[in-house]
Amino acid sequence: MTTKLMGQRVQRVEDQRFLRGGGRYLDDVDPGPGVLHAAVLRSPHAHARIRDIDVSGVLDVPGLHAVYTHDDLTGPMAEPLPVLIPHPALTHGRTQFALARDEVNHVGEAVAFVVAEDRYLAEDAVDRIVVDYEVLPAVVGVAAARAAERLVHDDVPGNVGARLEQAVGDAPAAIAAAPHRLELDLEIERSACMPLEGRGTVARWDPALGRLVLWTSTQSSTGVRAAVATRLGLDIGRVDVITPDVGGGFGVKIVHPWPEELLVPMAARALGRPVKFVEDRREHFVSSAHERGQVQHVEVGFDDDGRLLGLDVEFWHDHGAYTPYGLIVPIITSTQLLGPYKPGAYRVAFSSLYTNTVIVTPYRGAGRPRAASPWSARWTRSRATWAATAPRSAR
Numbered sequence: 001m002t003t004k005l006m007g008q009r010v011q012r013v014e015d016q017r018f019l020r021g022g023g024r025y026l027d028d029v030d031p032g033p034g035v036l037h038a039a040v041l042r043s044p045h046a047h048a049r050i051r052d053i054d055v056s057g058v059l060d061v062p063g064l065h066a067v068y069t070h071d072d073l074t075g076p077m078a079e080p081l082p083v084l085i086p087h088p089a090l091t092h093g094r095t096q097f098a099l100a101r102d103e104v105n106h107v108g109e110a111v112a113f114v115v116a117e118d119r120y121l122a123e124d125a126v127d128r129i130v131v132d133y134e135v136l137p138a139v140v141g142v143a144a145a146r147a148a149e150r151l152v153h154d155d156v157p158g159n160v161g162a163r164l165e166q167a168v169g170d171a172p173a174a175i176a177a178a179p180h181r182l183e184l185d186l187e188i189e190r191s192a193c194m195p196l197e198g199r200g201t202v203a204r205w206d207p208a209l210g211r212l213v214l215w216t217s218t219q220s221s222t223g224v225r226a227a228v229a230t231r232l233g234l235d236i237g238r239v240d241v242i243t244p245d246v247g248g249g250f251g252v253k254i255v256h257p258w259p260e261e262l263l264v265p266m267a268a269r270a271l272g273r274p275v276k277f278v279e280d281r282r283e284h285f286v287s288s289a290h291e292r293g294q295v296q297h298v299e300v301g302f303d304d305d306g307r308l309l310g311l312d313v314e315f316w317h318d319h320g321a322y323t324p325y326g327l328i329v330p331i332i333t334s335t336q337l338l339g340p341y342k343p344g345a346y347r348v349a350f351s352s353l354y355t356n357t358v359i360v361t362p363y364r365g366a367g368r369p370r371a372a373s374p375w376s377a378r379w380t381r382s383r384a385t386w387a388a389t390a391p392r393s394a395r
Helices: 015-019 119-127 142-147 171-177 221-232 259-271 281-287 328-336 383-389
Strands: 036-042 048-054 064-068 110-116 130-135 160-168 180-188 200-206 211-216 239-242 275-278 293-302 308-318 345-353 378-381
Touching (some): 036 119, 036 259, 048 110, 064 119, 110 119, 142 308, 142 345, 160 328, 171 293, 171 345, 200 259, 211 259, 221 239, 259 275, 308 328, 328 345
Parallel strands (some): 036 275, 211 239, 308 345
Antiparallel strands (some): 036 110, 048 130, 064 110, 160 345, 180 293, 200 275
């Protein structure tokens, strides 16, 4: 490992191309002649049962090439998407289908996929699909999920996908014996990133070579490659995934795969023509991943110098309607809560809860801001305990 650049200015090599308009993003990709365009019908409801999907009004739309619902998917394409990072504590993991089957669990969930000569015709066709929904009560927010008066998934008791506890020593005893104590509740809101470029995928199938080329705006090209090969029954050596310039990712593009990354190449192979999907801004608002919302209850014991003697944290994590990334985000939060303090005794426990909202992915920081910088969160209860127990110099 060299140190020749220590203390030296590092010349950036990519800036001129971007500053001069030379970037090549997903929407700039030209996969060749005859490219078709796709659009997605998305659920307008946070929670609903699908009684029927009527596509008969779509079939006479000029320029229509294909319309797919879950009933049209076969083999691995009809199975739920993978849990990317399994964990033994995830006792009730659930993932979505490429196209919803029987039920939708958040606004924006993909219900039908249409391919037409251009995006305008594809969107017109989407508008003609009639879905008979039985609207169900929605569970939104940590409080509603904990109350469990309604369930996101009928087979997940209490909306709890997982519970995990880690402890060293006797934290409650250390806190009780400490000269000073602090107790507070923190509410960390969900939030969403807005990259300049939304999600998008382009696919071209070469029947002569039996080879698929896929361009996608992703943070995980190798993961997408493996998923596409598996779901389409292709040898991974016959799938090429190209990531052009990406106009922002931040974690929202780290899922592998998103439904469209499977549906676009499936349609390209079936139709024998390149297929392109680029989400619009509204789609990004309603269907792309959020970052975690959490409610934390914190109890600490400390000495006159402010050294932590015991730390006890319990938090509830809103992972949305599905768990493609397992428990990785709340696990990172739980491990980072210790920060630089290294108390002699600590306990961290969390419950990961289902809600009728879009999925959570490891955004930039991947849970660390929820642990390393909790004091920027909204305090919901603490001041009385602080005033009664804190050393005078700290008030």
